[in-house]
Amino acid sequence: MSDKKIVRTFNQSNIEQLVADGYVNLNQIANAAGKRIDNWLRLHSTKALIEEFENQITSLDQRKRLEPLIILKGGHRGGGTWAHPDIAVHFAQWCNRPSRKRDGKVVYLVKAGKYAKIGKTTRDSLDERISALQIGNPKKLKLLAVIDGYSEVEEALHAKYSEFKVRGEWFLFQRSMLSDFGIDESAH
Numbered sequence: 001m002s003d004k005k006i007v008r009t010f011n012q013s014n015i016e017q018l019v020a021d022g023y024v025n026l027n028q029i030a031n032a033a034g035k036r037i038d039n040w041l042r043l044h045s046t047k048a049l050i051e052e053f054e055n056q057i058t059s060l061d062q063r064k065r066l067e068p069l070i071i072l073k074g075g076h077r078g079g080g081t082w083a084h085p086d087i088a089v090h091f092a093q094w095c096n097r098p099s100r101k102r103d104g105k106v107v108y109l110v111k112a113g114k115y116a117k118i119g120k121t122t123r124d125s126l127d128e129r130i131s132a133l134q135i136g137n138p139k140k141l142k143l144l145a146v147i148d149g150y151s152e153v154e155e156a157l158h159a160k161y162s163e164f165k166v167r168g169e170w171f172l173f174q175r176s177m178l179s180d181f182g183i184d185e186s187a188h
Contacts, residue, residue: 010092017085023071024088027080033095037081040094041070042182044160049090107149107157109181112139115166116173120154145181 004019013032016025030037040046050069069084083091104123109116110130121129126146134141147153157180158165164172171177178184 011096018082022085023082024085025080026070026083026088026091029088029092029095033092035095037091039182040091042179044156044180046090046094050087053084053087105148105150106146107154108143108147109145109177111142111144111173112137114173115139115170116144116177117169118154118157118161118171118177119169120149120151144178145183147181 005016006019008015008017008024010029011032013028015028015032017023026037029035053069069087071082073079073082105120106123106126107118107120108126108129109118110133117133119129123146126143130141130143157177158169160180161171161174161177164174166172
């Protein structure tokens with residue numbers, strides 16, 4: 001990567017873009033928005049976006065791509081996480097979206113034996129919701145994860161695990177559900 005840079009502005013902060021390849025500094029975008037790159041990279045939607053983008057590039061140019069879409073570069077000056085400009089735009093949009101925490105809507109993952117429920121509620125009523133579910137369930141419920149989200153998040157997860165659906169919002173538990181909620185699968 002060449003060291004010549006153009007300075008852009010995002011959320012009233014300077015963001016560097018490399019002249020040679022157009023790659024953009026994601027660390028600077030994250031800092032400007034108060035977000036973390038690793039949280040974005042863990043998302044299923046981010047992984048799908050990067051995979052789709054790589055597939056499009058491969059279909060346009062049958063040769064192997066020489067540079068990855070996201071590059072980690074060490075060092076204090078010019079170091080950090082750099083991304084292809086199209087990927088950087090998606091990251092900036094994610095960073096700049098209105099916080100879902102304000103409305104308190106969450107999607108949760110509860111486990112009971114070999115089954116899991118992916119449901120939605122408000123943060124304020126989460127404990128009541130879990131207590132109500134426990135009343136109708138002979139197995140001890142364990143709340144595994146909670147993420148801020150809307151109906152679209154819950155619907156996307158239901159669609160992803162539809163082949164494991166038992167009834168309603170209950171599914172046969174899959175370890176990959178943990179990563180969809182930002183949890184390391186090996187930790188459980």
